[in-house]
Amino acid sequence: MVAGPTCDGDDVLYRSYALPVTLRAGDGVQIEDAGAYAASYASVEFNGFPPLPTYFMNGTGPGAARAIVEELAPGLSRHWQVDEVICDVRTEFQELVIGRTAQGVALFSGGERQSTEFSQLVYHEALLVPAMLLADKIERVLVIGSGEGVVSQLAVAAGATHVDHVDIDRDAVRLCAEHLPYGYTVSELHRAESGLGPITVHYRDGWEFVERSTQAYDIVVVDLPDEGGVPAQHNRLYDADFLRMCRAIGGVVVSQAGCPTRWRNDSLRRSWRRFHETFCAVVYFGSDEHEWAFLCGMSGPVYQDPVALMAKRLPGLAYRPRTIDAGSLVGCTVAPKALRTFSNPKFR
Known part of the structure; x- marks a missing residue:
């Protein structure tokens, strides 16, 4: 369908055309060269169809440099200079920007940095490696979120034979595969979408998937945007009810848990x-080269010294971490004193 590029494109939407295939729910639709009115219809929900991703090809869209201001805390923000905007899309669930920065190609969602080419491995290893070392085996892994696909790839590299990757945002996952130099390639994602290989991608709500799951997993990974004060559909996946559901199906449950800095630690x-409140044993891992902390909860056997266990298992891990060693396991597993001291007024 071609609409525009003038306002006459509005007329095209009122006409019908025979399609070579039958469209089903979830199929992609692309309106090429849409004018202002045609694009306005595509960007809102109408007639039961969800919004289509809208690309603005002008001075503020793909290709143009810009600054992204990331709010960190009241009165504190971080400015990202994006030298080239590769992709600027409003999906059904989020505002997504992929662009070139001083830290390489970077992914932003809702104005917040999600990952960069420079530091993504530090983040993803800090998220997954401790959980893999705590798990008694690494065969079945469930990943919720983490749309870049790096966590799924690391799990397979460590020996996982079955990875279910659940993400609600089909467009975001596909755009990451198309534009990010890390994570899934387009061909890898196509195979995962078809269930051809150890990774199967499910475009579903994480809560619904876990609630209906009848399968057990050695590791459950929850990797979502930070739990903010602004209402968002993913916030409920941080709730205790969801953690309890994950505990019921996972031997080790690991989640991105927030930032340990004093001025930004509410989520943590x-x-x-x-x-x-949910698990018998909890292991903290705060990345020493990134700003995020992660929590592992264990529903299986409780080990007297989980850090010693991780250090013992590290040499035998099939995947060789590039940013974590035995010293990291000792230093990064000590939580901030404010967290360790339950008598702190913050916890009353």
Whole structure:
């Protein structure tokens, strides 16, 4: 379908055309060269169809440099200079920007940096490696979120034979595969979408998938945008109810838990409390080269010294971490004092 590029494109939407195939729910539709009115119809929900991703090809769209201001805390923000905007899309669930920065190609969602070419491996290893070392085996892994696909790839490299990757945003996952130099390639994602290989991608709500799951997993990974104060559909996947559902199907449950800095630790304090209310044993891992902390909850056997266990298992891990060694396991597993001291007024 071609609409525009003038306002006459509005007329095209009122006409019908025979299609070579039958469209089904979830199929992609692309309106090429849409004018202002045609694009306005595509960007909102109408007649039961969800919004289509809208690309603005002008001075503020793909190709143009811009600054992205990331709010970190009240009165504190971080400015990202994006030298080239590769992709600027409003999906059904989020505002997505992929662009070139001083840290390489970077992914932003809702104005917040999600990953960069420069530091993504530091983040993803800090998320997954401790959980893999705590798990008694690494065969079946469930990944919720983490749309770049790196976590799924690392799990397979460590020996996982079955990875279910669940993400609600089909467009975001596909755009990441198309434009990011890390994570899934387009061909790898196509195979995963078809279930051809150890990774199967499911475009579903994480809560619904876990609630209906009848399968057990050695590791459950929850990797979502930070739990913010603004209402968002993913916030409920941080709740204790969801953690309990994950505990029921996972031997080790690991989640991105927030930032340990004093001025930005509200999410981490909430996650710390929920994990300790839900699991018999909790292991903290705060990345020493990134700003994020992660929590592992264990529903299986409780080990007297989980850090020693991780250090013992590290040499035998099939995947060789590039940013974590035995010293990291000792230093990064000590949580901030404010978290370790439950008498702190913050926890009352």
